[in-house]
Amino acid sequence: NAGVTQTPKFQVLKTGQSMTLQCAQDMNHNSMYWYRQDPGMGLRLIYYSASEGTTDKGEVPNGYNVSRLNKREFSLRLESAAPSQTSVYFCASSEARQVNSPLHFGNGTRLTVT
Amino acid sequence: EDQVTQSPEALRLQEGESSSLNCSYTVSGLRGLFWYRQDPGKGPEFLFTLYSAGEEKEKERLKATLTKKESFLHITAPKPEDSATYLCAVQAPGTYKYIFGTGTRLKVLA
Numbered sequence: 001n002a003g004v005t006q007t008p009k010f011q012v013l014k015t016g017q018s019m020t021l022q023c024a025q026d027m028n029h030n031s032m033y034w035y036r037q038d039p040g041m042g043l044r045l046i047y048y049s050a051s052e053g054t055t056d057k058g059e060v061p062n063g064y065n066v067s068r069l070n071k072r073e074f075s076l077r078l079e080s081a082a083p084s085q086t087s088v089y090f091c092a093s094s095e096a097r098q099v100n101s102p103l104h105f106g107n108g109t110r111l112t113v114t
Numbered sequence: 115e116d117q118v119t120q121s122p123e124a125l126r127l128q129e130g131e132s133s134s135l136n137c138s139y140t141v142s143g144l145r146g147l148f149w150y151r152q153d154p155g156k157g158p159e160f161l162f163t164l165y166s167a168g169e170e171k172e173k174e175r176l177k178a179t180l181t182k183k184e185s186f187l188h189i190t191a192p193k194p195e196d197s198a199t200y201l202c203a204v205q206a207p208g209t210y211k212y213i214f215g216t217g218t219r220l221k222v223l224a
Contacts, residue, residue: 105157
């Protein structure tokens, strides 16, 4: 039972390069999320998808785009990477329509932009 | 504004020295409060969900409690393997968003 799977685990980009972070969940959850985690800042929401076919901005969406490919998969794209996007990126899923439904996280993608 | 604040930022305990971590929240209603454990290089791991004031949940040496304004994570007789960052989050009403505190870094010394 894999839960939430993120690829790649590590990535180094040069400023201006693009890349897509992949995320898939096998828990049949409707809602999926992308967070970034920086020292002293905690987990900040980039984008989320309440259900298949919908996406919404979170707290820090600038410089990112997302695609909810199907119920299982939710990708995050950096079109032109900047050093400020150096961070650890976590994908998560939940049944957010239900009260008391927790987020379940992947193990993250560690991204460095030079 | 919906907000979650955790204290202390860091805590060092001797093995067996019990203590509590605090999570205070300001939301206009609560759809759930969640505690997570995060080990270095890993994603947050779900521990507990609490919903109603007065509710308590336990797991091994951990016990989470909830009031109308805050939650406590009590650690009884901790062991070195309890060392981790503990995160608190709330789900605000009428949204699909989860708001996280910045966490408490716990170090338990043998």
